[in-house]
Amino acid sequence: RIFRERLGMFLFRIGKPMTSSPVVDNREIDLFDLFRLIQDRGGFDTVCNQRLWANVAITMGLKSNHGRALRDVYEQLLFEYELSRRINEEESKLVQQKQTEREEQLRQSALAKADVGSVAPSPPRPTLAERRPLGAGSPSSQGTPSQSASPGAIAPHHTQVKMEGSARAALGHRRKDPTMTQKVQAATAAAVLTSIASGYFHGDVPEFLLRADGAPGGADAPEAAKVEEAPLPEKFVEEVDRVVCEVCGDGHNEDRILLCDSCNSGFHYDTCLDPPLAAVPDGQWFCEACLARSENQDDEYGFVQGRRLYSLNSFKKEADRFQCRHFGVRTTREVKLDAIEREYWRLVEDPRHEISVEYGADLPSQKHGSGFPTRRDDDSASSYVNSGWNLQNLPQRSLLRFVDSDICGVIVPWLYVGMCFSTFCWHNEDHYTYSISYNHMGAPKQWYGVPGSAAEKFEGVMRRLVPELFEEDPQLLFRLVTMLNPYDLFREGIPIYRIVHAENEFVVTFPQSYHTGFNYGFNFAEACNFATPDWLPKGRAAAERYVKHRRKQVFSTEKLAWLVAISCRTYPVAAFAYDELRNCEQRFL
Secondary structure, eight states, X not given: OHHHHHXXXXXXXXXXXXXXXXXXXXXXXXXXXXXXXXXXXXXHHHHHHTTOHHHHHHHTTSOGGGHHHHHHHHHHHTHHHHHHHHHHHHHHHHHHHHHHHHXXXXXXXXXXXXXXXXXXXXXXXXXXXXXXXXXSSOGGGTTSOOEEOOTTSOOOXXXXXHHHHHHHHTOSTTTOOTTHHHHHHHHHHHHHHHHXXXXXXXXXXXXXXXXXXXXXXXXXXXXXXXGGGXXXXXXXXXXXXXXXXXXXXXXXXXXXXXXXXXXXXEEETTTTSSSOOSSOOSSOOOOHHHHHHHHTOTTSSSOOOOOXXXXXXXXXXXXXXXXXHHHTOSSGGGSOHHHHHHHHHHHHHOTTOOOOOOOEEEEEHHHHOOSSOOTTSTTTTSTTTTOTTSTTTGGGGSGGGGOSSOOBTTTBOEEEEEOTTOEEEEEOOGGGOEEXXXXXXXXXEEEEEEOGGGHHHHHHHHHHHSHHXXXXXXXXXXXXXXXXXXXXXXXXXXXXXXXEXXXXXXXXXXXXXXXEEEESSSEEEEEEEEOOGGGHHHHHHHHHHHHHTTOOOSSOHHHHXXXXXXXXXXXXXXXXXHHHHHHHHHHHO
């Protein structure tokens, strides 16, 4: 499904949306299987040259004479995608090489010697790329002690590079502002003059800022206090404004140069793009190199860390505002839970729609405070302070009290502040421990669960349904980033349990059970882990799983079993611990 979503997005982007699945001999063709078979045989050209289409057809369970039909399907829907992936890999390497060379040039320039007070412009006027650092070989610098950046200091980047990048961001389709260039350059001029006056500038001073004797502050240079109003020389503006196509290297037909919304690289959209575009696309547009770079990032699947800080009240206002706007209602109470659940899975499974929500997840209660009363609170006399249902107490009243460190989320409860559609993906707990979650206030949470007895079958079905994801990351199930519709798992024979977690209720998950879910709106919850004697065999299985996948344990299961055995005097607990120690002995000896 993930491959089909990516392919659908690619075809939609190049103007060839896929409206239905291809059919050969009354059978729907699995495009992922077809693509993988062709790639395993060297690609489209190799399969054609070696006449392997009949073999491909037989491999897919078709007759050999259907090879021609499979070739037509591949050529129509998959060939351009194959080329795009190949080009992306090559361009990504090229872009990375160019970035490395540019950074090296900037570093060398920053470390070059500079003498700001004794530089004269050298005729003929150099281009931005050719200007040499101040004091480096200029006639007026002879006999004058030169300044240089200290080896340990980090000097600022070239001013020209900063201005060029800022000015280019103000150009191009969907972003062009006739007043932006002068504002950018005026601000840059202010920064240059301020840095010179402070003695910190070691870059290339623009020529229009130099006096006749070569010192900063020429006739055209604005006063420091009035730099925003300073007119800029027309030649300098033209030089910075000039945008060239990355393919042909020419700046002609600038009105047809489309800028990438990520790297600001320009391309003639009607002649130099492959395939060419008939018009400027709506919304954002990214070049193939940036798309390839984003696809190859290690954190492709996951959650982006937010930068905005909220109080509980301000987050509630933002969450309610989003929910009302999304569903077109005045208050969140107008939206029924079943409507939210249907909309959630529609968004998850539809690759054409993208939505972004925020989730205050994994917040340590040690830092942010707990929703339960503690001995440090004013209401320390409350009967709930010492209650076993107080999640600040529960881990220490279980076998986890023998863990000799405060592990956030396991020993120390974590806080969760949710909004509509915020998600916790399929996972089971560290070391297969029990987990318990309490919804202090707000909207319900929707949970889906798979019992621990079906965990291995669940993992096998996941690998079969999304094999391309597990090929890229064999440890995908440890990442908490994979979401599949429970109904799809149910059709594969996986037992699925569903529960709505309302306000002032607990939800407990049992060892090795997989669970997932989302929030129906703003809420505030708290969760931790605990372990009972019957968990010890599951803890051993989890430890063996960590070894198999070469992952570090959160805590030592063997040490915990030893401490339980020498500390507990009750027969059932000691019996479980004894069995685990015998298993440890057999494994290590």
